Amino acid sequence: MKETIKFTIIALLIFVVLIGIIIWPLPGFIVLVVFLLLLGFYDLFQKKHTILRNFPVIGHIRYLLEMIGPEIHQYFVESDTDGKPIDKNHRSYIYERAKEQNETHPFGTELDVYDDNYKWMQHSIYPAMKMKTPPRVTIGGKSCQQPYSASIFNISAMSYGALSQNAIQALNLGAKAGNFFHDTGEGGISKYHLQGGDLVWEIGTGYFGCRTNEGKFDAEKFREKANSEAVKMIEIKISQGAKPGHGGVLPAAKNNQEIAEIRGVPPHTDVLSPPGHSAFSDAEGLLQFVQQLRVLSNGKPVGFKLAVGSKQEFIEICEKMVETGIKPDFITVDGAEGGTGAAPIDFSNYVGMPWEDALIFVVDTLHAYKLKKEIKIITATKIFTAFDIFKALCLGADVCNSARGMMLALGCIQALKCNTNECPTGVATNNPKLVRGLVVSEKWKRVRNYHKNILEDFLELLSASGCHSLEQMDRNLIYKKVDKQWQSYS
Structure with missing residues (x-):
């Protein structure tokens, strides 16, 4: 229905232009001006389409190209499986689930199933009965006094400042409606985070x-905020995949007075988080900090997030867990493919272990030290589809997060303007003229829909695999090519 309305408007626009040309000059000019003014007012005040609210009339050009330009796009720009960092097929997958549009795909697979990077899941000729409700995972070890029941799919870390106030509000309202958590990112807790959704408060190197x-x-400022009812878990950010070893970056253009007050920094300046923590400098110090935050938060789950670089450093952390008896309640594993609003290109492209290898290494190392039973693994790199979740859980993760997937659900069009404060969809900007285009009352529903529908897809995959529970999932179900032969990950 919505696509029909959009097509009708574009068709009417073309018709009016043609009529205007035929009866040109004066009558046609008047007809054209009146129509464009009416269309502009409609675009400006409708709430469904951010691009049209921010760019009245001319925004229709984008939709026109979408409708008549598949061949132009395919032959002259990029294929549906190209496009960086997220290809068009994956963007369409997210948009369709967020808008609850057609969720089927025509004419078969577009992937090269003989490509060396192709992965596939094993199915059963005896499918299991599909679960009626998505499973949840309890996070909290023996030292945790307030364990948290988490959805297996949640909003990954994105700070207020990196994202707009409207985007943060819509994300949190979506999390509330869908009963999943919203990671604050390292920028602190703003009033926009407090819309009723569960929060994971991320503590970065800038504190x-x-x-x-x-x-x-x-410690006292932490105690006050950590004991808020909204905060369900605490995450110490050691590093993230897009810029490991560098620290967060908030460009001056996005650091307004309100954001500066929340963060405790001067406004209108580049905010560069230190590359490392001042509260600790070794494995034992990290675990002591975990314990300190657990005490200050009255026993809430505390964990840490990292992109793996040196394997030996992570092994040392595990050795200290065994030695001290202090264990985090969860570890969030990021990969080198992780997203960010701003990062030096060398760090973004060449630093850190890729996600798949990092996840497998962390899980296997925890098992080797007999630690995995108490520690849940959250993972958050390019999780867009139900298969991504299925694969991650088979490889050993317990919970998945997504940042860019949730941004696309909000209406992000991958304009790659995140670091300029010029995001045309109002997602990654603090420019009031652009933020107004993102209507919170509409967009939170898309966040909820995306979460709900991707989990429905996941339950169908779980059923197809023959698994009756998450506990039955393992690496035998996922296959990759090794020396030109298909092998499972086991």
């Missing part, structure tokens, strides 16, 4: 929201 004037960790 935003719990820092002294000198930028050190402030």
Whole structure:
């Protein structure tokens, strides 16, 4: 229905232009001007389409190209399986589930199933009965006094500042409606995060929201915020895949007065988080910090997030867990393919272990030290589809997060303007003229829909695999090519 309305408007626009040309000059000019003014007012005040709210009339050109331009796109721009960092097929998958449009795909697979990078899942000729409700995972080890029941799919870390106030509100309302968690990112907790959704408060190297004037960790400020009812878990950010070993970057153009006050930094300046933490400098210090945050938060689940670089450093952390008896409740594993609003290109492209290898290494190392039973693994790199979730859980993850998937559900069009404050969809900007295009009352529903529908897809895959529960999932179900032969990950 919505696509029909869009097509009708574009067809009417073309018709009016043609009529205007025929009866040109004066009558046609008047007809054209009146029509464009009416169309512009309609675009400006409708709430469904961000691009049209922000770019009245001319925004229809984009939709026109979408409708008449598949061949132009295919032969002269990019194929549906190209496009970086997220190809068109994956973007369409997310949009369709967020808008609850057609969720089937015509004419068969577009992937090269003989490509060396192709992965596939084993199915059973005796499918299991599909679960009626998606399973949940309890996060919290023996030292945790307030364990949390998590959805297997959630909103990954994105800060207020990196995203707009409207985007943060819509994400949190979507999380509330869908009963899944919203990771705050390292930028602190803003009022826009407090719409009723469950929060994972991420503490980065800048300690935003719990820092002294000198930028050190402030225990009392942390205690006050960590014991908020909205905060369900605490995540210490050691590093992220898009820029491991570098620290977060908030460009001056996005650092307005409100954001600066939340973070405790000067406004209108580049905010560069330190590359490492000042609260600890080794494995034992990290675990002592985990324990400190657990005590200050009255026993809420505490974990840490990292992109793997040195395997030996992670092994040392595991050795110290065994030695001290201090264990995090969860570990979030990021990969080198992770997303970011701003990062130096060398860090983004060449630093850190790729996601799949990092996840397998962390899971296997925890098993080797007999630690995995108490520690849940969250993973968050390019999780867009139900198969992505299925694969991650088979490889050993317990919970999946998505950042860019949720941005696309909000209406992101991958304009690649995240670091300029010029995002045309109002998602990754603080420019009020662009933020207004993102209507919170409409977009939170798309976040909820995306979450709901991707989990429905996941349950169908789980059924097709013959599994009756998450516990039956393992690496035998996923295949990759090794030396030109198909082998499972087991």
